[in-house]
Amino acid sequence: MHPYLIAVYVGVSVVVIVLVAYVAYRVYNRSSTYSRLATKSNGLTPPRIVLTPSSPGKAAKRLYSPTKTMERNQEREEKLNKQRKRERRKDVMSMWLPKRKDTLPITKTTIVQPMPMEMGQQNGAPRGRLTFSMHYQYKYESNTSAFVVKLLNASDLPSNDSEPLDVFVKTQLVPSRKQLFISKVIRQTLHPLFAETYEFEISYQDLQTQKLLFQIMEFDCLSRHDMLGEVRVNLADLGTHGFNILREVTLCINITKPHGGEDGEF
Numbered sequence: 001m002h003p004y005l006i007a008v009y010v011g012v013s014v015v016v017i018v019l020v021a022y023v024a025y026r027v028y029n030r031s032s033t034y035s036r037l038a039t040k041s042n043g044l045t046p047p048r049i050v051l052t053p054s055s056p057g058k059a060a061k062r063l064y065s066p067t068k069t070m071e072r073n074q075e076r077e078e079k080l081n082k083q084r085k086r087e088r089r090k091d092v093m094s095m096w097l098p099k100r101k102d103t104l105p106i107t108k109t110t111i112v113q114p115m116p117m118e119m120g121q122q123n124g125a126p127r128g129r130l131t132f133s134m135h136y137q138y139k140y141e142s143n144t145s146a147f148v149v150k151l152l153n154a155s156d157l158p159s160n161d162s163e164p165l166d167v168f169v170k171t172q173l174v175p176s177r178k179q180l181f182i183s184k185v186i187r188q189t190l191h192p193l194f195a196e197t198y199e200f201e202i203s204y205q206d207l208q209t210q211k212l213l214f215q216i217m218e219f220d221c222l223s224r225h226d227m228l229g230e231v232r233v234n235l236a237d238l239g240t241h242g243f244n245i246l247r248e249v250t251l252c253i254n255i256t257k258p259h260g261g262e263d264g265e266f
Contacts (some may be wrong), residue, residue, distance in 0.1 A: 229255035
């Protein structure tokens with residue numbers, strides 16, 4: 001082979017080897033730089049430059065940091081959770097509801113109506129009295145409310161020749177009449193003890209337009225039941241006398257003659 005060709009071959013080989021070595025050096029240097037940046041950023045991807053247009057026709061450079069982004073997201077979630085909790089409290093709180101309690105604290109008030117001599121009864125004999133309690137209850141856990149009525153007892157019921165009677169009571173709200181509760185029959189007594197509890201599903205606003213009606217009935221298995229009397233309580237009037245049905249109120253009310261008309265018919 002000619003010496004000139006050998007020299008050219010050797011020169012080309014040397015140039016190729018130098019180029020390969022230079023490329024390998026650059027690749028190694030770049031990989032080591034990325035590894036150092038990843039170590040500084042706690043194992044996350046290295047920071048990179050993101051262009052965000054802050055104004056028309058211009059672009060600003062902003063440093064993107066995954067760690068700061070995660071912290072911002074956590075702060076945003078915490079603020080949203082606090083806001084949701086405040087909204088839930090507003091849904092269940094009002095002017096008359098206590099805070100941080102499952103149910104309303106019940107304070108009892110007892111009202112006894114004087115016994116008048118009713119006109120139109122034989123020898124002025126009274127029709128007796130009915131004792132009951134009532135209050136409006138709100139439960140935080142189930143987010144429900146109800147008007148709770150406790151039918152306690154009756155006393156001195158009218159009877160021919162003072163003979164004992166079989167008695168039961170019908171309880172409802174008028175004029176809505178959506179729910180009707182009938183007590184058990186108490187036999188052979190003029191002083192029946194019921195001790196029963198009823199819950200009316202009604203909103204507090206609608207309750208102000210209702211009357212609580214008790215109808216005291218004499219049970220008769222052979223014919224139609226006879227009505228001994230009734231008790232009506234206008235719930236809207238209780239507030240005008242200083243009583244709050246959000247607290248348990250016990251009433252002892254005189255039993256009156258049955259009223260005619262739509263509200264008194266059964």
